[in-house]
Amino acid sequence: MPSRKQTTEKPKTVKPSGKRDENFFELVFEVARQIPKGKVTSYGAIAECLGTKSSARMVGWAMNGCHHAKLKVPAHRVVNRNGMLTGKFHFSPPEKMEKLLKKEGIKVKDDQIVDFKKHFWNPVVELGF
DNA sequence: ACGCTGACTATTA
DNA sequence: CTAATAGCCAGCG
Numbered sequence: 001m002p003s004r005k006q007t008t009e010k011p012k013t014v015k016p017s018g019k020r021d022e023n024f025f026e027l028v029f030e031v032a033r034q035i036p037k038g039k040v041t042s043y044g045a046i047a048e049c050l051g052t053k054s055s056a057r058m059v060g061w062a063m064n065g066c067h068h069a070k071l072k073v074p075a076h077r078v079v080n081r082n083g084m085l086t087g088k089f090h091f092s093p094p095e096k097m098e099k100l101l102k103k104e105g106i107k108v109k110d111d112q113i114v115d116f117k118k119h120f121w122n123p124v125v126e127l128g129f
Numbered sequence: 130a131c132g133c134t135g136a137c138t139a140t141t142a
Numbered sequence: 143c144t145a146a147t148a149g150c151c152a153g154c155g
Contacts, residue, residue: 024152043137047150053138055150060136064153080137087136 024050028062029069031123035077038105039121040113042081049123060087076100083116 031046043059052058059078066073076097080086088097088111098108107114123129 044139047137052150055152056137057135057149058137058151061152063136066136075136078136081139085136090136 024052024058025062025065025069028059029066029071029073031127032063032066032073032075032078033071034123034127035074035121038119040077040079040083040101040106040116040119041121041123042079042083044081045120045123046078049127049129063087064090074100077104077121079113079116083113085111085113 027050028046031049032041035041042056043063044053044056047053047056047059050059060080063073063075063078066075075087076091078087085097085101085108088094091097098111101108101113106119113119
């Protein structure tokens with residue numbers, strides 16, 4: 001095989017539309033939209049899927065602009081590694097988040113998802129990484 | 130331009 | 143076991 005520069009290169013999926021990672025945000029939104037109903041994931045999982053595992057904060061921060069995105073992003077399906085709805089206060093109203101989760105069949109107790117592992121959706125695996 | 134903050138996570142004490 | 147700290151990167155004052 002030809003010598004391929006493999007420095008700290010991130011795998012990154014190639015967009016069929018030929019659009020590269022315009023912004024980290026778009027990529028995060030895209031993955032978040034792939035989350036099936038009744039499933040949840042963590043910022044770190046998405047970050048890892050993008051190749052920036054160490055920058056889980058950027059994922060959550062990108063979510064901050066989810067309202068700014070053209071398409072809707074199921075940010076309510078994205079929680080922290082503990083399954084806690086840390087970002088519920090960023091919703092309007094905050095209770096909307098757990099309400100949506102419960103509506104999708106996910107039980108939330110004390111701002112925390114019950115059986116989080118059970119509903120966990122790994123983008124790295126599901127997207128075919 | 131510098132420093133603080135933040136929807137996180139992993140490691141160490 | 144829980145608590146504190148470091149690493150992360152971009153926006154905002």
